[in-house]
Amino acid sequence: MQKKVQSDGFMVLAINPGATSTKFAVYRGETVLLKQAMEHSVQELKPFAQIIDQHRYRLALILQALDQAGIDRRQLSAVVGRGGLLKPLLGGTYRVNAQMAADMQLAALGQHASNLGAVMADDLAAELGIPAFIVDPVSVDEYEPVARVSGLADLERVSLSHALNMKAVARKAAKDHGRRYDEVNLIAAHLGSGVSVSVHRRGRMVDTSSSRDEGAFSPDRCGSLSGFSLVDLCFSGKYTYQEMRQKMMGTGGLFSYFGTRDVREVEKLAQSGNQKAALVLEALPYQVAKDIGAMAAVLAGQVDWIVLTGGMAYSHRIIDDVIRRVEFIAPVVVLPGEEELESLAFGVLRVLQGEEEAREYL
Numbered sequence: 001m002q003k004k005v006q007s008d009g010f011m012v013l014a015i016n017p018g019a020t021s022t023k024f025a026v027y028r029g030e031t032v033l034l035k036q037a038m039e040h041s042v043q044e045l046k047p048f049a050q051i052i053d054q055h056r057y058r059l060a061l062i063l064q065a066l067d068q069a070g071i072d073r074r075q076l077s078a079v080v081g082r083g084g085l086l087k088p089l090l091g092g093t094y095r096v097n098a099q100m101a102a103d104m105q106l107a108a109l110g111q112h113a114s115n116l117g118a119v120m121a122d123d124l125a126a127e128l129g130i131p132a133f134i135v136d137p138v139s140v141d142e143y144e145p146v147a148r149v150s151g152l153a154d155l156e157r158v159s160l161s162h163a164l165n166m167k168a169v170a171r172k173a174a175k176d177h178g179r180r181y182d183e184v185n186l187i188a189a190h191l192g193s194g195v196s197v198s199v200h201r202r203g204r205m206v207d208t209s210s211s212r213d214e215g216a217f218s219p220d221r222c223g224s225l226s227g228f229s230l231v232d233l234c235f236s237g238k239y240t241y242q243e244m245r246q247k248m249m250g251t252g253g254l255f256s257y258f259g260t261r262d263v264r265e266v267e268k269l270a271q272s273g274n275q276k277a278a279l280v281l282e283a284l285p286y287q288v289a290k291d292i293g294a295m296a297a298v299l300a301g302q303v304d305w306i307v308l309t310g311g312m313a314y315s316h317r318i319i320d321d322v323i324r325r326v327e328f329i330a331p332v333v334v335l336p337g338e339e340e341l342e343s344l345a346f347g348v349l350r351v352l353q354g355e356e357e358a359r360e361y362l
């Protein structure tokens with residue numbers, strides 16, 4: 001496959017499919033030419049039986065937007081998508097190959113919007129005769145053996161997290177302090193619709209709370225629950241298997257209490273005197289802080305920085321409470337929001353510019 005490079009640098013399309021949105025951006029070198037987020041209503045996505053079936057529909061919307069913006073897709077050097085629930089793998093930039101595309105279609109490890117990223121990138125890249133990549137997918141697994149032990153012989157802990165954003169902010173925090181990611185110890189917490197809290201030891205994410213079902217609850221997930229109570233609820237006859245899974249990831253967390261995933265709405269409720277809202281909003285940062293404390297123990301207290309990121313990091317009510325509880329461990333850096341599109345594009349640029357080797361998915 002030919003490396004297409006324009007006179008003013010490589011041109012990369014980055015695609016970040018979420019449950020209810022598709023974010024994408026076009027970069028020329030490190031300069032962003034176009035950045036958009038398209039929201040998808042429940043109604044709009046209803047015709048698709050499986051999440052992965054949405055790939056052509058979402059890609060067509062992106063191509064339409066590129067045309068409208070006057071961007072000629074034939075000028076692209078590469079396409080990169082958010083990486084989904086793949087086999088466990090090390091962090092880095094991976095070329096999308098037939099095995100990866102097949103694994104995403106099969107969704108053996110679960111359906112998730114991120115599974116669309118590799119397939120959408122591959123579809124377009126194949127049409128244009130350019131390479132497709134993913135970067136730091138949600139299944140990045142850099143655990144040491146001790147982190148895999150669950151405590152039940154039937155089960156092993158699985159690393160599923162917001163690896164892309166957490167690795168990006170961990171790199172940024174290190175760089176801002178004149179250090180390299182692979183020479184520092186950090187704890188990074190992604191506080192979005194889901195929460196992941198992770199330990200980065202000298203460039204490896206050696207443990208993380210799974211954003212699906214471990215650690216703190218979040219806007220739409222319940223996090224860790226009492227095992228006995230959960231088993232009782234599963235077998236109570238009240239809910240189906242699918243409903244229970246949906247409760248754990250989708251309609252759990254804040255949504256289960258208040259029918260909204262928007263922290264700002266719950267904050268308004270609390271401000272208007274709703275005591276339940278105030279209590280639940282106190283419990284969320286309390287649980288995040290407990291997870292950070294646990295991860296500090298993984299590093300035996302040798303923590304250079306704690307980095308807080310994600311949409312909820314814009315909330316002073318939440319972030320100030322986390323900081324108050326964890327700042328005794330290490331200085332706290334707050335990098336609100338996410339730079340996932342940029343992280344995807346830059347991960348590919350490093351490969352195209354020959355600074356890093358693309359990894360092969362097996």
Ligand SMILES: Nc1ncnc2c1ncn2[C@@H]1O[C@H](COP(=O)(O)OP(=O)(O)O)[C@@H](O)[C@H]1O
Nearest residue numbers: 192193194219261262263264310311312314315
């Ligand atoms: N300015 C803000 N203040 C408080 N909460 C916010 C703010 N901006 C976003 N959030 C909350 O962040 C959460 C979404 O975070 P985000 O990182 O965008 O999640 P994801 O990309 O995982 O859907 C929502 O609960 C949203 O209400």
Ligand SMILES: CCCC(=O)OP(=O)(O)O
Nearest residue numbers: 138160161162193194211
């Ligand atoms: C599946 C792990 C990553 C994750 O939870 O992403 P979202 O918050 O985008 O669902």
